[in-house]
Amino acid sequence: MTIHEGTELEKLGRLSRPAVLVLVSLAAGPKHGYGIMQDVRSLDGTQLEPGTLYAVLARLESRGWIEALPVDGRRRPYALTVLGNAVLRRYLTGLKHVADTGLRRLQPLQRALR
Amino acid sequence: MIILRLYPRAWRKRYEAEMRAVLAEHRGGFRTKVSLLVGALDAQLHRSGFGHPDSNGPNHAHALSLSVIPSVFLMVQFLLGLDLGSSPDLVNSMGTCAIIAVVVICVWSGYTAHHPGGTSRSSVIAGGITGVLSFGVAWLVGIGLQLLVVSGFAGWVMSLQGGSGYFGLTLASVMQHIFNFYNFALGVGLAFGALICGGLLGALGMSLRSVRLAMRGLPVSR
Numbered sequence: 001m002t003i004h005e006g007t008e009l010e011k012l013g014r015l016s017r018p019a020v021l022v023l024v025s026l027a028a029g030p031k032h033g034y035g036i037m038q039d040v041r042s043l044d045g046t047q048l049e050p051g052t053l054y055a056v057l058a059r060l061e062s063r064g065w066i067e068a069l070p071v072d073g074r075r076r077p078y079a080l081t082v083l084g085n086a087v088l089r090r091y092l093t094g095l096k097h098v099a100d101t102g103l104r105r106l107q108p109l110q111r112a113l114r
Numbered sequence: 115m116i117i118l119r120l121y122p123r124a125w126r127k128r129y130e131a132e133m134r135a136v137l138a139e140h141r142g143g144f145r146t147k148v149s150l151l152v153g154a155l156d157a158q159l160h161r162s163g164f165g166h167p168d169s170n171g172p173n174h175a176h177a178l179s180l181s182v183i184p185s186v187f188l189m190v191q192f193l194l195g196l197d198l199g200s201s202p203d204l205v206n207s208m209g210t211c212a213i214i215a216v217v218v219i220c221v222w223s224g225y226t227a228h229h230p231g232g233t234s235r236s237s238v239i240a241g242g243i244t245g246v247l248s249f250g251v252a253w254l255v256g257i258g259l260q261l262l263v264v265s266g267f268a269g270w271v272m273s274l275q276g277g278s279g280y281f282g283l284t285l286a287s288v289m290q291h292i293f294n295f296y297n298f299a300l301g302v303g304l305a306f307g308a309l310i311c312g313g314l315l316g317a318l319g320m321s322l323r324s325v326r327l328a329m330r331g332l333p334v335s336r
Binding site for chain 1: 125128129131132133134135136137138139140142145146148149150151152153154156157160
C-alpha cells in the first residue's frame with residue numbers, strides 16, 4: 001500500500017479535508033446533514049458550515065462514495081457505500097503510514113532535545 | 115433564505131429542502147452566509163452531477179480554465195513585439211491563433227457538454243459561457259499589457275536591447291481609454307456578441323457530438 005493509492009480524496013482540492021471528516025463521521029453509521037455537522041465538531045472541533053457540507057455531500061454522492069437514504073421528515077440521512085468505505089480505508093491507511101513514519105523519525109530528535 | 119436562490123435549479127431540486135432543514139437547526143451568522151455564497155458559486159461552476167439524472171450540464175469550471183488559453187497567445191504576441199528582431203508575420207499570427215483558440219474551445223465546450231439523452235441547451239450555454247469568459251479574460255489581459263507599457267516595462271526591455279526606449283502612453287491616457295464610456299459600451303456589445311457566437315459554436319460542437327453518437331448507434335438527444 002502506498003500513499004498514492006489513497007489520493008482519490010485529495011483530488012477534491014480545498015474540500016478534501018471536509019470530505020474526509022464527513023466520511024469518517026458516516027463510518028459510524030448513517031446521519032443527516034445537521035447530525036454530520038455536530039459529529040464533525042465533536043470529532044476535531046471543526047465547524048462545518050452548511051455551504052461547505054452540501055458542496056462535499058454533492059461530490060461524495062456523485063462519486064458513489066455515499067448514498068442518500070429515504071427522507072426522514074424534512075431530513076435526509078446519508079450512508080457510506082462499500083466504495084466509500086474502501087476509499088476512506090485506503091486514504092487513512094496511507095495517512096497512518098506517513099504519520100507513523102514521521103513520529104518514528106522524530107523520536108531521536110526528541111531524545112536529543114531533552 | 116434568499117441566498118439559496120443563487121444555486122442552480124437542478125441543485126435546488128435535489129438539496130434545497132434538506133438544506134433548509136439544516137439551516138433551521140444551525141444558528142448561522144455571517145460565516146454561514148459566506149459559506150452559502152461560496153457554495154452557490156461552487157455549485158454554479160460544477161454543475162455536472164448532483165446525484166440527479168436531470169442535472170447533467172456543462173462544467174463551467176472547465177470552461178473557465180480553458181478560456182485562459184486565447185490570452186496566452188496575446189501574451190506571447192506582446193512578448194514577441196518587445197523583441198525588435200521578431201518577424202511581424204509571427205507577431206500578427208499570434209492574434210490569429212488567439213481567435214482560432216476561442217473558436218476551438220467554444221466548439222469543444224459544446225461538444226463535451228452534450229451527452230446521450232441530453233438537450234441542446236447545455237451545449238449552447240457551455241459554448242456561450244466559454245465565449246464570454248474567453249473575451250473577458252482577454253480583455254483583462256489586454257488592460258494588464260497596456261499597464262505594463264505605461265509602467266515603462268516595454269521601454270525598459272527595448273532599451274536593454276539597444277532600442278530607443280519608448281515609454282508608451284501615459285497612465286492617465288490609458289485610464290481614460292479603459293473607462294471611456296464608448297469603450298465600455300463597445301466592451302458590453304462585444305461580450306454580448308461573444309455570448310451569441312460562443313452559443314452558436316457550442317451548438318456546432320453539439321452537432322459534431324450528435325454525428326459521432328449516431329455513428330456509434332447511441333441515443334443523440336431527447
